Amino acid sequence: MPDYKAPLRDLRFVRDELLDYPAHYQRLPACRDATPDVVEAILEQTAQFCEEVLAPLNRVGDREGCIWSASGVKTPSGFKEAYRQYVGLGMPSLAHEPEYGGQGLPESLGLVVSELVGEANWAWGMYPGLAHGAMNTLSAHGSAEQRATWLPKLVSGEWTGTMCLTEPHCGSDLGLLRTRAEPQADGSYKISGTKIFISAGEHDLAENIVHIVLARLPDAPPGTKGISLFIVPKFLPGADGGLGARNALGCGSIEHKMGIHGNATCVMNFDGATGWLIGPANEGLKCMFTFMNTARLGTALQGLAHAEVAFQGALKYARERLQMRALNGPKEPDKPADPIIVHPDVRRMLLTIKAFAEGNRAMVYYAARLVDVVRYDEDAAAREEADTLLAFLTPIAKAFMTEVGFECASLGMQVFGGHGYIAEWGMEQNARDSRIAMMYEGTTGIQALDLLGRKVLMSRGEMLKAFTRIVHRFCKAHEGDAALAEFVAPLAALNKEWGELTMQVGMKALQDREEVGAAAVDYLMYSGYACLAYFWADMARVAQAKLAAGSGEADFYRAKLATARFYYQRLLPRTRSHAAAIQAGAASLMALEAEAFDLGY
């Protein structure tokens, strides 16, 4: 198992040098507590906790898994103690309201914690991660009384939370959901139904678990317009604010799955469990989207996390493993063979992972800055602009980052050759753990329809333009800069093509809606590469400027430039195949009758 090291230098580069978070926090009154000293202290504390406590439990979690019994779910050895430390450090409360015991720090700073925790131990991180989602939902949609009842215990970390959406027959299509909510005389509801795939649905880390459940009222209209949101706790609140009676719900079983064994994926049975409506009746799905957008950014982080782990493991191995000689002659003639990092193809794999990890880190903290603006900015126009950009970037970040995150996890194995397949190196766990990210919180296909259909085309391209305008301004500002020409020229061309491809699909979609579905995933992936092209060009700009100013960390900035160059030369050309696939249209997908798929048997 490789040791985990928090990428603090790179985080500081992205947050301070590229995105100027210090100025961003100073500009927003609600974020002014996040001074450089406070941020630095949190980074250091989180890094230490992740490196020393969580990372060593990652393999344990995979090997032991969670154990179900009728009385509950036992998490792997050490998980409970780690959670106690996490609570002791005050980490659950970081980005929550002081009114309920929170530290009132920005959501974007919470994301740093999520990144490092996720890199050290994704399965463990899902327990507080889901609780964070439940808190955000309660903060946004709960009544004052509900907030006062539930948030203090959640913010302190004494209780955790979940989101209960999926049912056996309904995943992407929530309109089909059947869980019922019967109103009671006292204003509460009796919730009945079965939910599946409930991450952290039952466990032994906290004394109570607050489920946010989607269900239907008796008179609800069918489909997505008849879904409401309920709070349904494992234990009802007691008179003193502590634990009351056990509620009529339980975990029926846990799934056997490919990875993230340390997190319990539960079948939850609600048998007339007591719950309370959150937000307006029949508007649960709309409320849920508040949660889902942050959850999607959280899942995007998973793509980054597994790429980071793959990079650290593969780099260490590539430097130590001696095998064959460099093609141009021995590099270390006194050793029996050269370390495999001398081989161009091993470097191709390492640089691919590096370029995706660092590029995606830039994208995710760019989006996180928008989250702050949407949430805290006092200027409504600024909020609206950020909201548009964030809505555009969220499906890209979620799907693109998890797709390439899985690719990186697989490349991380590949650098090890056959050893990559063996559990003790940790790389195969990383690949297994990463694979879920392309499916939960909306599959890549669902994100792609959201991006191209609901957002770009429904806004008649305006949501795309909100981003391409920024890219255009960047290209204009640097078009005369010879040192950046290798990035700016192709970026400008790509930015133009992005709009043209969008127009072409839009025109075809007017004739045939299937064209949207046919182009969607390739369009999303194209967009992801285009976004990263912008972030890499901008990172190259910063690196050039630092080098020109005679920085004492010249090696660091030269490495950034080299990685930017690699991205442009070796990864960005993938847009060529996505562009061709976008333009190919729907015909070749729709021609075959469903019955004609299996005539080969």
Add this chain to the structure above:
Amino acid sequence: MPDYKAPLRDLRFVRDELLDYPAHYQRLPACRDATPDVVEAILEQTAQFCEEVLAPLNRVGDREGCIWSASGVKTPSGFKEAYRQYVGLGMPSLAHEPEYGGQGLPESLGLVVSELVGEANWAWGMYPGLAHGAMNTLSAHGSAEQRATWLPKLVSGEWTGTMCLTEPHCGSDLGLLRTRAEPQADGSYKISGTKIFISAGEHDLAENIVHIVLARLPDAPPGTKGISLFIVPKFLPGADGGLGARNALGCGSIEHKMGIHGNATCVMNFDGATGWLIGPANEGLKCMFTFMNTARLGTALQGLAHAEVAFQGALKYARERLQMRALNGPKEPDKPADPIIVHPDVRRMLLTIKAFAEGNRAMVYYAARLVDVVRYDEDAAAREEADTLLAFLTPIAKAFMTEVGFECASLGMQVFGGHGYIAEWGMEQNARDSRIAMMYEGTTGIQALDLLGRKVLMSRGEMLKAFTRIVHRFCKAHEGDAALAEFVAPLAALNKEWGELTMQVGMKALQDREEVGAAAVDYLMYSGYACLAYFWADMARVAQAKLAAGSGEADFYRAKLATARFYYQRLLPRTRSHAAAIQAGAASLMALEAEAFDLGY
């Protein structure tokens, strides 16, 4: 767990209609016993055995795994009984010499058995698969006495075999190997050393296991020129041809790995074990290549196998799972939602798997026909021509098919959404099992260096031309055929570009050998897509001809054409990004110092 169905109709299409195996077998005197009736009987028998016996054990093997103890390795429940049936059906002897009890049928027919067995249960199939490799090595390089001693028991299936190459410090770089062979007075050798990653190295299916071991003689030159090949059995042969004394070797442990749990991956310790030299001293690696080429084609099959399994599982689910409505309006309005096969993106995933599985099946049986020619043709010129083509296609088949096989296995999961991550559906096992194929028998990177460096460039492009000439003739023959123009025109352009790219890399490599390594994997993937473009165009030709002739199976041939069209429109454009990466050169890979990769911490 999806049921497995042998793709017999597609196999007949590829073997009889596309590649005309009946004529091929009649042309080669050694293959004339493989009459259509015999082939059909073997197909039917193998299909039944795979569907009814092996497929149901696939999940069992994954769940139970192999259990090590000091006295041996226990295989999963049912594996032993299935092996007994396999032996009872005479399947191990199919493609081996009648002199030793074999049926003397063509190697290419043995490959059909390997395909179906591998699709039903790859982990199980590796036990007889490795034995087959050991037999081929003994047939090719053993003395008459060695063949008479070892082959009868191996051919009958009473004994199995392995190939022992890898050591802890040496995988791709066999020149580093240390296992020693001390000559004894009686002409035998004492073999000492540790081998790792020995598939089927120890198990309870057969009473004896014949290891083919790479080791060094005391006076051997260093590196790959000092490696010899030895037969080292678990039990020495007894006076009566049965089992004699236990040899000084044993399985020290088995690996915990990502997948293929049903096959024991063994650490084998040789502690002065008795062995016998096969072939000339110090030429073991050359002899081993006989085995490795067929083993690589066998591993190529693994890519096909996992794609086939992914297709069957995903197709069934896509037809049954109801979720959302078709973008153009309900397709099954009486149901609560449409089956997900109506969605263009689900079709994109299914068709991707289908196009790769069927295209790769054509490639593998094309290569298998060459294997027959190399082995059985009486005309030396024909043998040499086939040998050149086979040497060119083998690394492409091995690496390309396993890379896209893993992609297909992952897409098979993706069609299921979150359910794809859950063990009971079988898709995540399929993905885990498929992942090893890109690493063992030479990683994708090693295959790519073999293709571009050792073969294409060392032959000054002649090995590529052996194949592109065939493509060129095909394009010329059909250039006036309007019905095939959509395939022939892009294929001709690609074929030309393939040569040009090769020339460009060759020129750069004259200046800098690193250029070979930098381009190799993209060159191999480009070549794989180009090969499949040829096979899909040729399949389209057959389908068009059958339709023009008024075939009674019009739906089958229309599906072939639709799949060919999908391949050309949606998958072949991936050559654009590989071509760009090939042309990008080595600079962006080699710029970063090994020490500068981790400055972000």
